[in-house]
Amino acid sequence: xxxxxxxxxxxxxxxxxxxxxxxxxxxxxxxxxxxxxxxxxxxxxxxxxxxxxxxxxxxxxxxxxxxxxxxxxxxxxxxxxxxxxxxxxxxxxxxxxxxxxxxxxxxxxxxxxxxxxxxxxxxxxxxxxxxxxxxxxxxxxxxxxxxxxxxxxxxxxxxxxxxxxxxxxxxxxxxxxxxxxxxxxxxxxxxxxxxxxxxxxxxxxxxxxxxxxxxxxxxxxxxxxxxxxxxxxxxxxxxxxxxxxxxxxxxxxxxxxxxxxxxxxxxxxxxxxxxxxxxxxxxxxxxxxxxxxx
Amino acid sequence: xxxxxxxxxxxxxxxxxxxxxxxxxxxxxxxxxxxxxxxxxxxxxxxxxxxxxxxxxxxxxxxxxxxxxxxxxxxxxxxxxxxxxxxxxxxxxxxxxxxxxxxxxxxxxxxxxxxxxxxxxxxxxxxxxxxxxxxxxxxxxxxxxxxxxxxxxxxxxxxxxxxxxxxxxxxxxxxxxxxxxxxxxxxxxxxxxxxxxxxxxxxxxxxxxxxxxxxxxxxxxxxxxxxxxxxxxxxxxxxxxxxxxxxxxxxxxxxxxxxxxxxxxxxxxxxxxxxxxxxxxxxxxxxxxxxxxxxxxxxxxxxxxxxxxxxxxxxxxxxxxxxxxxxxxxxxxxxxxxxxxxxxxxxxxxxxxxxxxxxxxxxxxxxxxxxxxxxxx
Numbered sequence: 055x056x057x058x059x060x061x062x063x064x065x066x067x068x069x070x071x072x073x074x075x076x077x078x079x080x081x082x083x084x085x086x087x088x089x090x091x092x093x094x095x096x097x098x099x100x101x102x103x104x105x106x107x108x109x110x111x112x113x114x115x116x117x118x119x120x121x122x123x124x125x126x127x128x129x130x131x132x133x134x135x136x137x138x139x140x141x142x143x144x145x146x147x148x149x150x151x152x153x154x155x156x157x158x159x160x161x162x163x164x165x166x167x168x169x170x171x172x173x174x175x176x177x178x179x180x181x182x183x184x185x186x187x188x189x190x191x192x193x194x195x196x197x198x199x200x201x202x203x204x205x206x207x208x209x210x211x212x213x214x215x216x217x218x219x220x221x222x223x224x225x226x227x228x229x230x231x232x233x234x235x236x237x238x239x240x241x242x243x244x245x246x247x248x249x250x251x252x253x254x255x256x257x258x259x260x261x262x263x264x265x266x267x268x269x270x271x272x273x274x275x276x277x278x279x280x281x282x283x284x285x286x287x288x289x290x291x292x293x294x295x296x297x298x299x300x301x302x303x304x305x306x307x308x309x310x311x312x313x314x315x316x317x318x319x320x321x322x323x324x325x326x327x328x329x330x331x332x333x334x335x336x337x338x339x340x341x342x343x344x345x346x347x348x
Numbered sequence: 349x350x351x352x353x354x355x356x357x358x359x360x361x362x363x364x365x366x367x368x369x370x371x372x373x374x375x376x377x378x379x380x381x382x383x384x385x386x387x388x389x390x391x392x393x394x395x396x397x398x399x400x401x402x403x404x405x406x407x408x409x410x411x412x413x414x415x416x417x418x419x420x421x422x423x424x425x426x427x428x429x430x431x432x433x434x435x436x437x438x439x440x441x442x443x444x445x446x447x448x449x450x451x452x453x454x455x456x457x458x459x460x461x462x463x464x465x466x467x468x469x470x471x472x473x474x475x476x477x478x479x480x481x482x483x484x485x486x487x488x489x490x491x492x493x494x495x496x497x498x499x500x501x502x503x504x505x506x507x508x509x510x511x512x513x514x515x516x517x518x519x520x521x522x523x524x525x526x527x528x529x530x531x532x533x534x535x536x537x538x539x540x541x542x543x544x545x546x547x548x549x550x551x552x553x554x555x556x557x558x559x560x561x562x563x564x565x566x567x568x569x570x571x572x573x574x575x576x577x578x579x580x581x582x583x584x585x586x587x588x589x590x591x592x593x594x595x596x597x598x599x600x601x602x603x604x605x606x607x608x609x610x611x612x613x614x615x616x617x618x619x620x621x622x623x624x625x626x627x628x629x630x631x632x633x634x635x636x637x638x639x640x641x642x643x644x645x646x647x648x649x650x651x652x653x654x655x656x657x658x659x660x661x662x663x664x665x666x667x668x669x670x671x672x673x674x675x676x677x678x679x680x681x682x683x684x685x686x687x688x689x690x691x692x693x694x695x696x697x698x699x700x701x702x703x704x705x706x707x708x709x710x711x712x713x714x715x716x717x718x719x720x721x722x723x724x725x
């Protein structure tokens with residue numbers, strides 16, 4: 055029997071207010087901009103869906119979107135398997151555990167713009183350790199001129215910065231597996247792969263979903279690091295959606311198209327996150343019932 | 349046959365196992381009885397090959413298996429926790445050891461079907477373990493051990509995490525299920541009653557040492573050491589120190605000696621050289637009776653041939669058909685298990701009687717039995 059208790063609304067009210075101020079109101083402001091045009095003087099004209107059509111049809115948007123999708127795909131393809139592998143290799147007992155955990159947490163503690171600056175300097179051919187080292191080995195590396203080098207720098211930087219997050223999430227799932235499971239598997243004669251596939255993976259599946267979602271959303275919205283390191287270049291080769299958006303809104307002051315683009319951007323992230331979530335949760339249909347018991 | 353000879357193993361500088369020698373035969377149920385941390389699991393891990401003994405020899409059917417890795421051994425193990433592969437269906441779980449062994453498809457199907465039928469899992473074959481009750485989850489784990497047809501089956505407190513009713517049900521089925529395998533079956537438990545119900549042979553373990561090994565009933569009736577008697581008593585074994593001098597046998601600190609008939613029955617065969625050493629008298633709770641006129645096999649036994657125990661009641665627990673009377677005797681906590689309802693108030697004085705025949709006598713220093721009295725179960 056359901057009991058109606060309206061007091062519950064009182065409990066969620068503070069949170070609702072907070073979300074309204076921090077998310078809904080700014081979002082509605084953007085919606086407001088996206089359907090109007092302005093020439094300054096606080097004068098606005100209704101343009102309907104014109105900006106949306108313009109953004110969706112523009113080659114500039116398509117290119118930025120493709121670059122961003124490629125970047126996210128590469129990030130996920132590298133960081134998720136690498137993170138799982140490192141988590142599996144980490145010790146489970148002893149002082150080595152704390153040492154590894156601190157080591158893993160270090161990159162996560164560094165502010166994003168600092169990470170960008172570190173790598174920008176690190177990769178410079180004249181003074182950077184990486185850039186200069188590669189140059190002295192005879193490798194022609196220059197992230198300000200070569201597209202491939204710029205991409206490689208950004209991806210290695212992100213892997214260095216964020217793989218730890220995947221490691222820590224997976225590790226937390228792995229340590230919760232009782233020792234007897236491994237024992238039982240050994241007695242069964244299960245292979246290393248079978249132990250991973252049937253004991254470890256089912257246990258880390260849920261945290262892995264969170265890791266994938268976080269890494270996808272974050273890499274899809276990446277701004278600070280490429281802005282600091284490459285500034286979107288060389289040419290437009292590392293101009294991701296976020297960088298493009300800021301250029302449009304702040305650089306060109308095209309508030310209407312920029313607002314329309316942000317909304318499209320937001321919807322794409324929402325849609326893709328939903329797809330990830332649905333696919334990953336349906337991979338194991340009784341994920342919820344399992345959670346209910348353990 | 350699994351033979352353990354002088355097995356010893358140290359863990360973190362204390363002896364997990366100390367000089368254990370056992371011979372476990374195929375087709376027999378061997379019970380490891382002992383409290384938590386008595387070395388049951390350590391011993392099983394050595395038997396399984398999960399741990400290497402520091403010293404000693406382990407042979408199976410005459411061949412040494414000390415160095416053989418777990419994967420190569422022909423064994424199955426079931427744990428206190430319900431260990432199944434969470435992402436696999438019940439069917440796949442049961443089939444998993446057979447798939448690893450590379451059996452043919454129809455053979456796997458036949459064996460899984462048979463095990464599922466024996467363990468009443470047929471309706472659940474397509475479910476995931478997490479969607480089953482605890483008892484069913486453990487049945488899946490047992491089925492996995494069963495289908496493997498291993499020559500060594502280790503059951504480490506398999507029923508401990510089940511509720512009382514499921515435990516009784518599975519306990520009755522277990523020996524039957526594994527009897528046909530012709531395997532060496534080892535079953536660890538902390539409960540004396542479980543060992544008695546299961547029968548077979550029992551090895552009493554205490555602090556990594558083997559106290560006694562033998563047929564379960566013999567061990568219960570006729571323990572060799574005070575510790576074995578303690579391990580095999582539930583409710584706890586009652587014990588009291590005795591003094592022996594020229595005046596006869598008496599409770600330590602008591603003025604009056606036992607009646608001559610009692611003393612004669614208790615110490616008649618005690619070698620003279622051991623006179624004067626301190627002794628411990630032990631008696632199980634259900635051997636204590638309220639009235640002196642206990643009729644035994646139709647004969648009424650005279651008061652003069654009984655040991656009288658006067659104590660002060662602490663608390664009485666009544667289960668309905670039985671009453672557990674906890675009382676203090678000679679400064680020791682004792683418990684009497686009496687038939688029917690006996691509501692003694694706390695602080696009341698109580699007089700109980702025990703037949704010398706039902707008592708065990710041990711050397712206090714060594715803990716060894718003074719002489720076999722041939723208990724009267």
